[in-house]
Amino acid sequence: MSTTVNGIIDRKGFGTGTWAIDSEDGQTYELHKPPSELQKKGLKVKVEGKIRDDIMTLAMIGPVLEVQKFEILK
Amino acid sequence: MRKLVLAGLFLVGLIWAIASFSGLAAQGTYDRIVLDFREDVDAAQIEQQVQTIAQKYNVRPRLNSEFSQPDHLYTVKGDKALLNALKHDLKQYTEYVEPDYIYSIPESQDSRVNVSIGKEASPIQASQAPNDPMYSQQWNLHSINVESSWQDTKGKGATVAVIDTGISEVPDLKETSFAKGYDFVNDREDARDDNGHGTHVAGTIAQSTNNGFGVAGIAYEATLMPLKVLSASGGGTVADIAEAIRFAADHGANVINMSLGGGGESSAMAEAIDYAHKKGVLVIAAAGNSGQNSASYPARYPHVLGVAALDSSGQKADYSNFGAGVDVSAPGGSTSEENAAGGILQNTIDPSTGESTFAAFQGTSMAAPHVAGVAALVSASGVKDPDEVAAALTQSARKVQDDELNHYGAGKLDAAAAVKLALKGKITFNDFFQWLRDSGYLNPRFWIDGGVVALVPKLAMVVGSYLLAFFLRNYFPFAWSWSMASGLIAGSSGLFFLKGIYIFDLPQAPLRVMGSSIPELGSSIQGSGALNPLFASVLIPLALVVLLLGHAQWKWFAIGSTIGVTACLAVSAAIDPQLMWLGDGALARGFLIVNALLCYGLVWLAIKPGDKIA
Numbered sequence: 279m280s281t282t283v284n285g286i287i288d289r290k291g292f293g294t295g296t297w298a299i300d301s302e303d304g305q306t307y308e309l310h311k312p313p314s315e316l317q318k319k320g321l322k323v324k325v326e327g328k329i330r331d332d333i334m335t336l337a338m339i340g341p342v343l344e345v346q347k348f349e350i351l352k
Numbered sequence: 353m354r355k356l357v358l359a360g361l362f363l364v365g366l367i368w369a370i371a372s373f374s375g376l377a378a379q380g381t382y383d384r385i386v387l388d389f390r391e392d393v394d395a396a397q398i399e400q401q402v403q404t405i406a407q408k409y410n411v412r413p414r415l416n417s418e419f420s421q422p423d424h425l426y427t428v429k430g431d432k433a434l435l436n437a438l439k440h441d442l443k444q445y446t447e448y449v450e451p452d453y454i455y456s457i458p459e460s461q462d463s464r465v466n467v468s469i470g471k472e473a474s475p476i477q478a479s480q481a482p483n484d485p486m487y488s489q490q491w492n493l494h495s496i497n498v499e500s501s502w503q504d505t506k507g508k509g510a511t512v513a514v515i516d517t518g519i520s521e522v523p524d525l526k527e528t529s530f531a532k533g534y535d536f537v538n539d540r541e542d543a544r545d546d547n548g549h550g551t552h553v554a555g556t557i558a559q560s561t562n563n564g565f566g567v568a569g570i571a572y573e574a575t576l577m578p579l580k581v582l583s584a585s586g587g588g589t590v591a592d593i594a595e596a597i598r599f600a601a602d603h604g605a606n607v608i609n610m611s612l613g614g615g616g617e618s619s620a621m622a623e624a625i626d627y628a629h630k631k632g633v634l635v636i637a638a639a640g641n642s643g644q645n646s647a648s649y650p651a652r653y654p655h656v657l658g659v660a661a662l663d664s665s666g667q668k669a670d671y672s673n674f675g676a677g678v679d680v681s682a683p684g685g686s687t688s689e690e691n692a693a694g695g696i697l698q699n700t701i702d703p704s705t706g707e708s709t710f711a712a713f714q715g716t717s718m719a720a721p722h723v724a725g726v727a728a729l730v731s732a733s734g735v736k737d738p739d740e741v742a743a744a745l746t747q748s749a750r751k752v753q754d755d756e757l758n759h760y761g762a763g764k765l766d767a768a769a770a771v772k773l774a775l776k777g778k779i780t781f782n783d784f785f786q787w788l789r790d791s792g793y794l795n796p797r798f799w800i801d802g803g804v805v806a807l808v809p810k811l812a813m814v815v816g817s818y819l820l821a822f823f824l825r826n827y828f829p830f831a832w833s834w835s836m837a838s839g840l841i842a843g844s845s846g847l848f849f850l851k852g853i854y855i856f857d858l859p860q861a862p863l864r865v866m867g868s869s870i871p872e873l874g875s876s877i878q879g880s881g882a883l884n885p886l887f888a889s890v891l892i893p894l895a896l897v898v899l900l901l902g903h904a905q906w907k908w909f910a911i912g913s914t915i916g917v918t919a920c921l922a923v924s925a926a927i928d929p930q931l932m933w934l935g936d937g938a939l940a941r942g943f944l945i946v947n948a949l950l951c952y953g954l955v956w957l958a959i960k961p962g963d964k965i966a
Contacts, residue, residue, distance in 0.1 A: 290641075291687060291688075291714060292641055292671075292713070292714065292715045292717065293547065293548065293549040293552075293586060293713060293715070293717065294547065294548045294549065294703055294711075296586060306642060308587075308614070310585075310587055311585055311587075330587075330615070331615050331616040332589055332590050332591070332615060332616075332618075333587045333588065333589060333590070333614065333615055334582075334587070334588060334589075334590060334593060334612045334613055334614045334615050334649070334650070335582065335586050335587040335588075335612060335613070335614050336516070336517065336547075336549045336582055336586045336587075336611060336612050336715075336717055337586060337641060337715075338612065338613040338614055338638060338640040338641040338642065338648055338673075338715070338716065338717070339641050339642050339671075340614075340642045341614070342587065342614055342615070
């Protein structure tokens, strides 16, 4: 099942740091192995991906989103 | 005459005490001398002085450490004669020249056998601090009271499996013992860390301590079992984690630490946890960092101790999950870009270079290994059954008053109290709800916090209201009825046990409202321990009496609840007079007493002599 998230990329300070997207509706998603284009704090993006229910992480900041498609918004 | 004798004895005692007091300094041993040059002496002059004494006394002064350059702090090998000579020679250049005392932790068993009680007091207490130079920055270890627990055990004999990103044997883990582990990500025996998280977590549990280097750990004589399930990017599959749990259970782990979470419910994982529990392993997991109500998986599974994080002020850290699934709380720290001192400091690796580094991290990831470390201490004290270890940890935790939203679980972790309780060997399971949950009488979607309700005041309120009713019955005989009894309960305590029940992922407020008595209703949605003075007053009983007095049966509900409120307000005034806006002082107490009296007067007026139920 594919999920689309509009939001802003952030770097969360757990462990040595984790890439995340803070969605417009207030939910934080942890990005699973994000492409390097998305690894930029403050970037406004639209990300399409899959929620990985079978993955646990050390950051524990919210659902894990595996990016399939993304679009950088101006 | 008697006074004179007593005064004389006192004087003799005092003189003896002073004469026999040799001073703290004389108790230390040293073979090195510290030279601290004044800040206003320029570097060239210091260099010249250092060279001079090196030649004159044939010694080699050295900077104390790589951090000593700005302070011009040198050390030199030497004895008392050299100390006095240097004091004389360097007087005008130095702030001080003094012995570099050697501090060490007394081996608890031996020192207690040899040292008589009279001399035991302060010097031993002071020297419990390990000699790790950065120990003073570990506020977290001070706050869990770990030093006192080291008098009894340092975790020897206990094995803690760290299910994480692996563990690298950084310099400050050199003296720590390791069991064979496994890397489930790359399927190999070498479970070294490529992220830095697992090594940090392992450090909190068993960093080499009292080794004169770096920082300290909690159960530093325990054995670590490195199990790598998270990749360098910090994620891993439920399948690998479940396998790692079974591996730990099959290879002699006593405690499992999982500073990880997320995902959905998995029966593979739940079964692995049950398997470990049956094999006598205590499983500990972080509650999660999304700042939400309810812990994440795996902390919320049965037989897992869920850990919430505290910041350096002892409050719940902003990011920490709370509510259902949180069993206990421990330091997780809180760092910001400007300030790392609020984090948990351990030795780990820098993932970009693989080199050793000391880093301050934050998270429930850091809180869980505090509990795992103390669990290892408890296990090493002889308590092996995982339920008993868990009970020792939660029952000894420092309770937090008015924790209505369950930020803290049973309370804040206390290592010394946990070990003391374990050594007493009497761990009781007085938590009825815990038993009920574990016995499977409740659906696993529910979670029960046995500690949320202060039982004694609640019972005092119910019993008090019944006693009041009995008392009044002497004057105005009336028959007991269901409406009367339910009024007494509603007014005094409410269905208070409902407050301790949580349903995962649902707000707990409805249960809190149902579990509240009339005076508590005004603050139950916010989950505040303070009463709302509009509700904790004569107002609602008055309204009930006015509305229901005409009804033959409901009238008794109104009277019953007024009696109940009387008892509730009186008990609150006596035990815990906390009111919104009015504080918890004399003003609040006065308000409660006046309203309790008004309620009592209202009952008196409402029951007419000889009134009986129709």
